[in-house]
Structures are given as C-alpha cells and as structure tokens.
Amino acid sequence: MHEMSLAEGVLQLVEETAQREGAQRVKLVVVEIGQLSSVEPEALRFCFEAVAQGGIARGAALEIVDVPGSGWCQPCAATVPMVASYAACPRCGGYQLQPTGGSEMRVREIEIE
Amino acid sequence: MCTVCGCGADEAKIEGGEHAHTHVHADGTVHTHHHGDDHEHTHSHDHAPDGAHSHVHRHANGSTHVHEHVHQGEHDHDHGDLDYGAGPARAHVPGLSQTRMVQIEQDILSKNNAHAAKNRACFDERGIFALNLVSGPGSGKTTLLVETIKRLKDRVAIAVVEGDQQTANDAERIRATGVPALQINTGKGCHLDGHMVGHAIERLAPAEESLFLIENVGNLVCPAAFALGEHHKVAILSVTEGEDKPLKYPDMFRAADVLLLNKCDLLPYLAFDADLAEANARRVNPRLTVFRVSATQGDGMEAWLAWLTAGLEAQRAKRNETVTALKARVAELERQLAGH
Helix, strand or coil: CCHHHHHHHHHHHHHHHHHHCCCCCEEEEEEEEECCCCCCHHHHHHHHHHHHCCCCCCCCEEEEEEECCEEEECCCCEEEECCCCCCCCCCCCCCCEEEEECCCEEEEEEEEC | CCCCCCCCCCCCEECCCCECCEEECCCCCEEECCHHHCCCCCCCCCCCCCCEEEEEEECCCCCEEEEEEECCCCCCHHHCCCCCCCCCCCCCCCCCCCCEEEEEEEECCHHHHHHHHHHHHHHHHCCCEEEEEEECCCCCHHHHHHHHHHHHCCCCCEEEEEEECCCCHHHHHHHCCCCCEEEEECCCCCCCCHHHHHHHHHHHCCCCCCEEEEECCCCCCHHHHCCCCCCEEEEEEECCCCCCHHHHCHHHHHHCCEEEEECHHHHHHCCCCHHHHHHHHHHHCCCCEEEECCCCCCCCHHHHHHHHHHHHHHHHHHHHHHHHHHHHHHHHHHHHHHHC
C-alpha cells in the first residue's frame, strides 16, 4: 500500500537532515518498520530506490530493521507476541488483543559523508 | 503514491480548479509554495560531543561491516544545547573515516501527523466533531452520508469533504441536501492526507459546534495510515461484500472506532452472515462499536444518529469546559490584581 508516499516521507526526512549536516552523500538509511505497521518492507525498498534517484541519497543502502509485534491480551493479562493484526493470542487462542508494539514506521538514523 | 494502484502525489487538486499546492489569496494574488518549507526541526541526537565510536551495519545482502566515525558536537540534547554551528567544515580526527551516523528518530508520517494535529486543534477550538468515513468503493458511503445529513441538518450545522480520484459527483449529491460540500480530487492519489484536509477546512470555514464529515477515497488500504485530524474513523462495510473483509484488510478495521454494516435490508436475499462479519471485525479490533443500518430504508439509523449526537455534545461540553476554565482563570487573576 501507499509505500511510495511513505518512501517520499523517508526521503524528505533524510534529505533535510543530510542538508542540515552539510553531507556530500548519504550512504545508509536505517528505518524501523514494525511487523504490525502498514508497510510492506520489500515494496518500501523498491520505492525508496526509485524516489532517491537524482538526490543526495541516490544509491544509499536502505536497512530495514524489523520490530516484532506485541499485544496486550485481556484474558491472559499479559503482553504476548503478535505476528499480525488479526492473529490470535498464542497463549489462550482468543482475539482480545490490543497491539502494544510493532506498529512503528520510523527513520532511525542515516550514515553520511 | 501507491505501488498497488499506481497513484501519484502530484495530481491532487481541490475543487475550484487550482493545484493543491498553489494558493490564491483574498486579494487575487497567487503563489505556489514548496512543502519542504515546514518550520519543523529535526534534531540529531549524538551520544557524546567529540566522541568517536564504531557501529556494526548489516546490509540488505546480508554482509556486515564495522566502521568508525566521529561525533563532533552536533547539538547534544542531553544538556539542552543546540549547536547549529557544528557545520561540515570542522576538523576530522586523523585516522578515522569521515562518514558518521546522524540519528533522526522520526516517524515516517510525522509531516502528515503534524498537519493532522493542526486540523484536530482547529476542530477542538471550535467545538467541531469531525469524522473520517472510510470504506471500499460501492459500500454506500455517499448514500449513507446523504441520509444522515437529511436527518440531522435541522439540528446541527454540517460541512462535508468528499475525496475521490476524479469527478465532483459526490460533492454535488451532498450539496443537493443543502449543506456545503467540497470535492477534493486526489488525481492518482489513493487517499486524502492531512494537508489536503487543512485546505478544505480553510475553504469550508465550518461553523462552531458543527459536524465535519470527511468521505475518504473509496479504498480499504491506504487511508488507514493517514490521519486527517478526525476524532474517529468510521468504517463502512456493506452486506453485499464478503464477511471476511475485516480479515483481508485488517489495518483499516483496526484504525476505525466505529463500523457501520450497511445495506442490511438486503440480508434476507443474501448468504451474508452478519454475525460472522461482526465477529471478524472484532477479531482485528475488539473495541469496535458496530451499528447495523440500511441507509436507503432507514433501518438502524436512529442508533447511529444517537452516537453522532453524543459525539457532538461531548465536543461542545469539552469546549465549554475549556472556556469556563479560562473564564475562571481570568476572574482569579483579576481578583489577585485587585487585591494588590
């Protein structure tokens, strides 16, 4: 979905930072993508390469750090791993799960020179 | 832009003709502005000024390398200092690579979220109740809006934003009910964003304590991620679709607070299991409020209208509370001044 908008969002943050830091080139971009976020990592990688063409981040490597999903299970009263937003609790098999982690889509850092 | 539907960011336009990024002022002057000019600052958070250390990087191809780099006093925020003078011309420590890591730590959607927060503040200030209506194409969103408006418009002021890739058909249908509506054509875009809605608010100038309804582009995927400043997302699913849609498109049903199961008057003629659809929706979102309605026949509309009315009253009360608190504060300050 809409990975191109998101790739443009990444690029905007990267270019602003690189410019402010007076960088000549961006070598690496590290993003954190949660397992429960609405991003398909491979689509983001493809789109980022496309939008970065012609700018300071051209050819930069994109490192995607997976953030595992987790949720709060009401019946278990515990935080449990969650692999998808429609997944059942691995302990009790119920669906009373509220996602608590793994929905992030963040640019963590960039490597510049 | 969307890899699925191939939509682009450059063709959005707000009804009225001009490009979304071009503004016409009251005096007739026109200017085009660049969106990178937001007055926001990203901060780099370096761990130690003048510190040198190494990082291990894992690349996409699986290879790993370690490299060293130097942090040279880019605003070390632990001490509250902002040193924008630490430019690129400073000396490098001999023997170390000139590459360095700069932390960004920002949400990819931070720009959109900032626009959305601004819209939200504007709604709250004026005591407006704002909803973002989302669904796949053909669920009956516009008919539901029209029927909702007909039943409410004598009691509350209403303004509507219509999002579609092309045509102003939906805005025309809304205007036929007598309430103001603005069409936003997203061009190749697959969703409305906070910036577009900000302009729509300026254009529509919604009344205080009114209802602001945003009908998003018919798409169960992309609009889930883009906040517009609304108080609630309301998802609409019609019984002519599949019961498993909430499982197929979980992001949208998780992002919504309310689900309207529409076209329920057709249930006797369909194999659709409404209980199963509700169970599937609650599976991805246990806190979902569900209303079964038929916009064309009026079934179930009272419960939905009651929910809307309660939301409007809550917004009003919240605003009055703020105003009352401010008045009390002013009175208290005046009393203190008079005492001196």
